[in-house]
Amino acid sequence: MFESLGLSQESLDLYRLLLRKPELAGKANRSALCAELGLLGDEVEARLEHLRGLGFLAFRWNDTGDEYAMDPGVTLERLAAKRQTMIGELTQELESDQLRAREFISDYNTYLTQNTVPDVEILDGADKANLRMQRFHPTKSMWGLLTPGPFSTAPTENFADKIIQERGVECRYLIAESQLRFRGARDHIALLQELTGTVRVIPAVPFRMVIFDGESAVMSIDPDNSKVGAVVHHSKAVVRLAIEMYEHYWRFADRSFERTPESGELSGQEAEFLRFLVQGATDEQVARKLGVSMRTVRRMAAKLSEQVGASGRFELGVRAAQRGWVD
Structure with missing residues (x-):
């Protein structure tokens, strides 16, 4: 007491x-x-x-x-x-x-923000740029203009944009067509779309840029070398120009891009799903191994079953083996 x-x-x-x-x-x-x-x-x-x-x-x-x-x-x-x-x-x-x-x-x-002037932050080096990016907490929108490069292979739970998208923030991603040549590109794009992000493809990306809430625009200092650092613009004039440029690319981008491969082909994620399936893994185990949600696993199972005319998981495994999709 x-x-x-x-x-x-x-x-x-x-x-x-x-x-x-x-x-x-x-x-x-x-x-x-x-x-x-x-x-x-x-x-x-x-x-x-x-x-x-x-x-x-x-x-x-x-x-x-x-x-x-x-x-x-x-x-x-x-x-x-x-x-x-x-x-x-x-x-x-x-x-x-x-x-x-x-x-x-x-x-x-x-x-x-050393060397910062009003409405502009100059971030020397990739480390400072990465630290500053972590301090953005958008509440309305995040638009990314992504330059070609390898995609992250981190599990879904470690994906940096996941927390932002789970808050209901509108996320757009514009990627260069050459980006699709990188290994894991389609799986990564599928992940972006699963997390409610919208992806469109354009022939070329002039430089890397991210716009947060229509109020701040982050751009690479050197378009050809992201290690040099970044510039954060807060001035209304510069941000408005960035938005108009992004909207222009977005309007004319290829919006018919499909996250699934050509008919009869499998994505890397689908191939892994089938491999785990024939090994006897449960949906929960498959989701954990792939780093995706249960909803995604069930959607893949339904899509592939419909594609091969299977009525159950066992039959899906048999038909997938007959098509040479699994060893």
């Missing part, structure tokens, strides 16, 4: 007993006190010492060496006041820590 004031239940029980039977506080009655509590002498002495430390015991005025329990109206008020002082000190420490934290964050922002 009074633990927050530093008074344990055991010490409180002893204090109540001494208030009811003050004679037990005398040294001559120590054995009777032990018997009353059912404790050994050392245990009782430890609790008495705790009460002394809290100021709940005082020596009698006649210098007999005996003690008595002080009035609770005095002791508890004094203990509460002491606790209040401690809370005040802790509050001051917290405020001081918060001030130091704000200074640290300010220094960190300065580090990230």
Whole structure:
């Protein structure tokens, strides 16, 4: 009941007993006190010492060496006041820590945006650019203009855009046609679409760019070398130009791009699904191994079953083997 004031239940029980039977506080009655509590002498002495430390015991005025329990109206008020002082000190420490934290964050922002001028952040090097990108938390939209390069092979749960898309943010991705030549491209695009992202293909991408909420535009400093760093534009004029350019590419992009391969072919993800299927893996195991949702696994099963005319998983495995899709 009074633990927050530093008074344990055991010490409180002893204090109540001494208030009811003050004679037990005398040294001559120590054995009777032990018997009353059912404790050994050392245990009782430890609790008495705790009460002394809290100021709940005082020596009698006649210098007999005996003690008595002080009035609770005095002791508890004094203990509460002491606790209040401690809370005040802790509050001051917290405020001081918060001030130091704000200074640290300010220094960190300065580090990230050295050479910054109003409405423009210049981020030297890929490391600073990556750190700054992590600090964007779009709530409405995120539009990406992606330059050719290898796709991430990280599992779905580690995909950087997943958290953003799960918040219902509109995500658009424009990719260069040459991007489709990279290994895993179609599987990665399928992942983007599964997470409600919209993907379109254009013949060429002039440079890498991401627009957040129509308010900030991040562009590569050097279109041919992303390691040089990035520039973040906040000015309305530059962001508006970036949006208009993006909208132009988006309007004329190939929107008929399919995430599935040509008829009769399998994507890498579908081939892996069939391999796990014939090995006897459950849907849950397949989803975990592929890093996709259960919904995606079931959708693949339904699509492939319809494609080969199978009525169940076993028949799907047999027909897939007959077509040479699995070993």
